[in-house]
Amino acid sequence: MSGPFLEIDKLTRRFGGLTAVDELSFTVEHGAIHGLIGPNGAGKTTTFNMVSGFYKPTSGDVRLHGESISGLAMHEVARRGLVRTFQHSTLFAELSVLHNVMVGTHMNFRPNIFSAIVGWDHEDRSGAKARAREALDFFGLLELENERAGELSHGHQRALGMAVAMAAHPDVILLDEPFTGMNPEETKRMMELMSKLRDSGVTILLVEHDMHAIMGLCDQITVMSFGKFLAEGNPQEIRTNPTVIEAYLGGTHHAA
Amino acid sequence: MPRLAKQGSVVLAFVVLLIALPHGLSFSQQEILVFLTINVLLVTSYRLLTLTGEWSLAHVVIMGVGAYSSALYSKELGIYVPVSMLLGACTAALIAMFLSYPLFRMKGFYFLIGSFAAGEIIRLLWKRFRDPFGGPKGLKKIDPMPDFDIGIWQFDFFEPVSYYYFALVVVGLSLWLMWRIERSPIGLTFHAVHWQDKLAQSVGVDVRAYRTLAFVLASGFSGLSGALLAHYIGTINPNSFDVEMMVFVLTWAIVGGTETFYGPILGCIVLTIFNEVVLRELGFEQMRPFIYGLLMICSVLFLPKGLESVVQKLLLRRANGDKQKEEKADPKESEA
Numbered sequence: 001m002s003g004p005f006l007e008i009d010k011l012t013r014r015f016g017g018l019t020a021v022d023e024l025s026f027t028v029e030h031g032a033i034h035g036l037i038g039p040n041g042a043g044k045t046t047t048f049n050m051v052s053g054f055y056k057p058t059s060g061d062v063r064l065h066g067e068s069i070s071g072l073a074m075h076e077v078a079r080r081g082l083v084r085t086f087q088h089s090t091l092f093a094e095l096s097v098l099h100n101v102m103v104g105t106h107m108n109f110r111p112n113i114f115s116a117i118v119g120w121d122h123e124d125r126s127g128a129k130a131r132a133r134e135a136l137d138f139f140g141l142l143e144l145e146n147e148r149a150g151e152l153s154h155g156h157q158r159a160l161g162m163a164v165a166m167a168a169h170p171d172v173i174l175l176d177e178p179f180t181g182m183n184p185e186e187t188k189r190m191m192e193l194m195s196k197l198r199d200s201g202v203t204i205l206l207v208e209h210d211m212h213a214i215m216g217l218c219d220q221i222t223v224m225s226f227g228k229f230l231a232e233g234n235p236q237e238i239r240t241n242p243t244v245i246e247a248y249l250g251g252t253h254h255a256a
Numbered sequence: 257m258p259r260l261a262k263q264g265s266v267v268l269a270f271v272v273l274l275i276a277l278p279h280g281l282s283f284s285q286q287e288i289l290v291f292l293t294i295n296v297l298l299v300t301s302y303r304l305l306t307l308t309g310e311w312s313l314a315h316v317v318i319m320g321v322g323a324y325s326s327a328l329y330s331k332e333l334g335i336y337v338p339v340s341m342l343l344g345a346c347t348a349a350l351i352a353m354f355l356s357y358p359l360f361r362m363k364g365f366y367f368l369i370g371s372f373a374a375g376e377i378i379r380l381l382w383k384r385f386r387d388p389f390g391g392p393k394g395l396k397k398i399d400p401m402p403d404f405d406i407g408i409w410q411f412d413f414f415e416p417v418s419y420y421y422f423a424l425v426v427v428g429l430s431l432w433l434m435w436r437i438e439r440s441p442i443g444l445t446f447h448a449v450h451w452q453d454k455l456a457q458s459v460g461v462d463v464r465a466y467r468t469l470a471f472v473l474a475s476g477f478s479g480l481s482g483a484l485l486a487h488y489i490g491t492i493n494p495n496s497f498d499v500e501m502m503v504f505v506l507t508w509a510i511v512g513g514t515e516t517f518y519g520p521i522l523g524c525i526v527l528t529i530f531n532e533v534v535l536r537e538l539g540f541e542q543m544r545p546f547i548y549g550l551l552m553i554c555s556v557l558f559l560p561k562g563l564e565s566v567v568q569k570l571l572l573r574r575a576n577g578d579k580q581k582e583e584k585a586d587p588k589e590s591e592a
Binding site: 111 | 433436437440441442444445447448451452454455456457458459460461462463469
């Protein structure tokens, strides 16, 4: 397959008179961890919401495997191989950990009402359960499978959010601020999990504030400022880029 | 294995009880029993709808769609009554399908009001068009179930006991279907759509399709309950399916609780017994709606999770008791 894996092309979103994202373009390589950073209000989350189908872009295009996915509903985007997670701990709090992840297997094991009533879907059900357990095992949550999701610790909830996305077998996972509210220990653990996820063949695009995590984790970083593309490069290049330092002002000492 | 045998015997005892039940009752109580059976189907189908988190106010009107269409199919087209009942249920599901297009553009409170308006439109159409709906007076002389004989019991459907058995089979089968659906991955997806529709959508669940599926299925079963009602009482009119009836359904569901499958059924049975038997016996004829309302307020205040929460507590206590007995030697798992 030729052409870029995930391509964001002149993506624009206006809210009334405010242009939140202005002709942003960048590409994500297959099998990379790609970070999207920028000062507060730079339009990172808006970009994310457009890529995942949560918002419709005002103009511009998003292409996955060369196929345009912008403007599609979120579940259609997911079916084409791009799954997102949410800021905060968005989970099915009332359901058990295992059931949470089993919802994630929805696309691979589409339920059918007639076989569900008659009981001909044993293979699918056990397949879905096995897939869910695999995802839980990957994130070290298998012992907690019968707990209610809402009762897990913060770090476990974030990991579960990623397990739900992983159970869907996506080509790309979009992680929206996965390190928010984590202590250094949990952050370190989460970074390991993400590297492991990348090594299993999943491309990761993440938005994050934690510079330490971003610099240590990403293969490639795109910097945004005021809705516009500012710079792109590997962590070393970004760290020393004068425009980036200027955009962040006092914020740079995090990166150093 | 002994546990399975125990469960089997409990189920068997329950079935025997249901079969024997009408023989200990008076004629009017037998009639109430038939209505109760039909209402159990109605309120359980309502719970199926609420699984995706949307509460509709059109459910009783949809029941009426089943009643009207089944009655008309048998009356005007001469279709065999049990078949026309099924067709009535299908018609209700079909109407729900059409309604879902405008209604599921809304969520929460707006859906509630939208469904109420849609229901009223249907009800006013019945009132307005004398042909074929009979106008405000409704339909009369609806064909009864044809009698038949199965050897051990002669079904004469003017007898409430016969109709009770018939309704029991239909309702039992419908409950089993709904139970299977809820326990399947489809039921899990309904719950997912309820608790976090955005997250469900992000992993590829077509949220709107699942909301529609729950609405259509629930409407089908509700239409079936309407058809059962129509061919029993023989006369229906637009006011049989008005908001007052909807309030009853809501009350059963809220007082019983909607977390579990049995919650609304429990609410329906307890409140019907309370309303029809206790209050009537005590002579509170005029005061009944007042006391009924009071009971609902009290249950919301003091039992916000419904009657089911009481049952759950009892079951949990018993399970813990059993566990302690079984695992006295192994205390590590006996966390309360």
